[in-house]
Amino acid sequence: MSIPPLPGALEKIAVYETANALHSLAIHLLRRARAADRESGLSPERLSVLSVLTFAGPRTVSALAELEGVSAPAISRIVSGLEKEGLVKRERSTQDARQVRVAITNKGKSLVEAARRRRIERIAEELIRLRPGELGKLREAARVLARLEGEEKGAPRRLRQRKRNAGT
Amino acid sequence: MSIPPLPGALEKIAVYETANALHSLAIHLLRRARAADRESGLSPERLSVLSVLTFAGPRTVSALAELEGVSAPAISRIVSGLEKEGLVKRERSTQDARQVRVAITNKGKSLVEAARRRRIERIAEELIRLRPGELGKLREAARVLARLEGEEKGAPRRLRQRKRNAGT
DNA sequence: ATTAATATTTAACAAGGTTAAATATATTGT
DNA sequence: ACAATATATTTAACCTTGTTAAATATTAAT
Numbered sequence: 001m002s003i004p005p006l007p008g009a010l011e012k013i014a015v016y017e018t019a020n021a022l023h024s025l026a027i028h029l030l031r032r033a034r035a036a037d038r039e040s041g042l043s044p045e046r047l048s049v050l051s052v053l054t055f056a057g058p059r060t061v062s063a064l065a066e067l068e069g070v071s072a073p074a075i076s077r078i079v080s081g082l083e084k085e086g087l088v089k090r091e092r093s094t095q096d097a098r099q100v101r102v103a104i105t106n107k108g109k110s111l112v113e114a115a116r117r118r119r120i121e122r123i124a125e126e127l128i129r130l131r132p133g134e135l136g137k138l139r140e141a142a143r144v145l146a147r148l149e150g151e152e153k154g155a156p157r158r159l160r161q162r163k164r165n166a167g168t
Numbered sequence: 169m170s171i172p173p174l175p176g177a178l179e180k181i182a183v184y185e186t187a188n189a190l191h192s193l194a195i196h197l198l199r200r201a202r203a204a205d206r207e208s209g210l211s212p213e214r215l216s217v218l219s220v221l222t223f224a225g226p227r228t229v230s231a232l233a234e235l236e237g238v239s240a241p242a243i244s245r246i247v248s249g250l251e252k253e254g255l256v257k258r259e260r261s262t263q264d265a266r267q268v269r270v271a272i273t274n275k276g277k278s279l280v281e282a283a284r285r286r287r288i289e290r291i292a293e294e295l296i297r298l299r300p301g302e303l304g305k306l307r308e309a310a311r312v313l314a315r316l317e318g319e320e321k322g323a324p325r326r327l328r329q330r331k332r333n334a335g336t
Numbered sequence: 337a338t339t340a341a342t343a344t345t346t347a348a349c350a351a352g353g354t355t356a357a358a359t360a361t362a363t364t365g366t
Numbered sequence: 367a368c369a370a371t372a373t374a375t376t377t378a379a380c381c382t383t384g385t386t387a388a389a390t391a392t393t394a395a396t
Contacts, residue, residue: 018303019291021310023201026194028317033191045352061375074353076376081351098361098374123187126316134312135186141309142189144302148294149196213383229344242384244345249382266343266392 029123036118040111047115049078050087050104054112058103060093087111197291204286208279215283217246218255218272222280226271228261255279 040047045068052067053059061079065072079102082088087108093099104112127135208215213236220235221227229247233240247270250256255276261267272280295303 014303014307015292015295015298016288018306018310019288019295021314022197022306023288023291025310025313025317026197026201028313029190029194030198033194043351062373070352071354072375073355073377077352080376093374096362096374100375120184120187120191123191124183126320127183127187129316129319130183130312135182137305137308137312138186138190139182140305142186142193144298144305145193145196146189148297149193151297152294211382230342238383239385240344241346241386245383248345261343264343264393268344 032122032126033119036122037115039118040115042111042115045078046082046087047112049075050082050108050112051116053088053102053104054109058101060099060101062099064102082108200290200294201287204290205283207286208283210279210283214246214250214255215280217243218250218276218280219284221256221270221272222277226269228267228269230267232270250276 034044037044037047042050048068049064052064056067059067061075062072064079065075068075079088079090083090087105089103089105091101091103093101127138130138202212205212205215210218216236217232220232224235227235229243230240232247233243236243247256247258251258255273257271257273259269259271261269295306298306
């Protein structure tokens with residue numbers, strides 16, 4: 001608990017404590033999820049692109065780059081890899097022949113769905129050990145957080161631009 | 169919601185729904201946190217090693233490898249980078265001259281603390297928008313999850329071995 | 337005292353990140 | 367219409383981080 005005693009009311013300190021707790025728990029949860037992903041045989045980057053294509057539908061290379069927060073060349077290469085494994089299909093756009101639309105194949109789709117199932121399964125495995133009434137508490141908390149997230153979805157999203165620390 | 173209708177009681181389905189919700193929220197939370205990390209100017213890998221050294225104290229190269237779930241050569245190189253920036257110090261062990269103990273420097277420590285503060289700050293920024301009473305719900309949920317996590321800490325931990333998908 | 341085991345580093349390679357440059361197609365201005 | 371410009375993608379060259387295999391140094395064991 002090395003959270004600094006920022007100036008503010010007691011309530012604000014409780015906010016920090018809770019933020020801290022949620023942070024730890026999120027790390028724990030996603031560690032399990034990522035571990036489950038390894039069974040897919042795909043790298044996290046490829047699996048992520050595949051997931052985006054699953055929930056967002058076919059997308060151009062630049063759209064994928066934007067969504068993943070990486071450069072277009074990075075996506076181009078990842079798509080090449082996925083294509084070679086038959087998990088996505090590239091197709092020149094008819095409206096604008098500069099664009100390339102990337103679509104997930106059925107093979108890719110089932111791979112993503114299996115991976116997602118494993119992720120959720122791993123988390124659910126932990127929840128089974130909950131005591132009576134505790135599941136309800138989690139659901140309430142999830143609803144609260146989902147509302148927070150939903151609200152900011154309304155605001156225009158900042159363009160993320162990942163930056164690697166190159167030559168020090 | 170492509171969660172399969174696994175055989176089981178209604179309660180089990182609720183478990184899956186909650187797992188699903190928690191999963192989404194964890195992703196959202198950590199995305200923010202990672203974004204904040206970029207301000208540190210360190211790569212995620214280096215920052216992670218630095219964090220481990222902060223909370224676990226000085227460690228040998230192999231211990232770090234085990235904790236990070238990567239190979240010893242990978243850690244060795246990362247430590248070299250951190251050392252060059254003056255964030256850690258290498259020191260041959262006196263008990264066993266084969267081992268190298270890695271310790272964080274003051275510079276490294278303040279860098280990690282600043283990064284951690286930023287992470288928590290980003291999460292807290294969202295929580296400020298909570299309605300009265302909602303913070304309490306989150307705290308209860310956090311306590312429940314922390315107990316689950318704490319319990320399994322008791323069991324011996326499996327050795328993680330990260331595996332990159334090499335030649336496809 | 338050899339021999340075997342352990343800890344770290346170095347070497348050689350793959351994946352994925354970057355920016356810059358090459359290519360192809362659209363769009364715009366005169 | 368056509369030359370100039372802008373946009374979308376890919377290729378090229380380089381960096382970081384992952385891997386495994388081999389080199390080195392030190393400890394443990396027969």
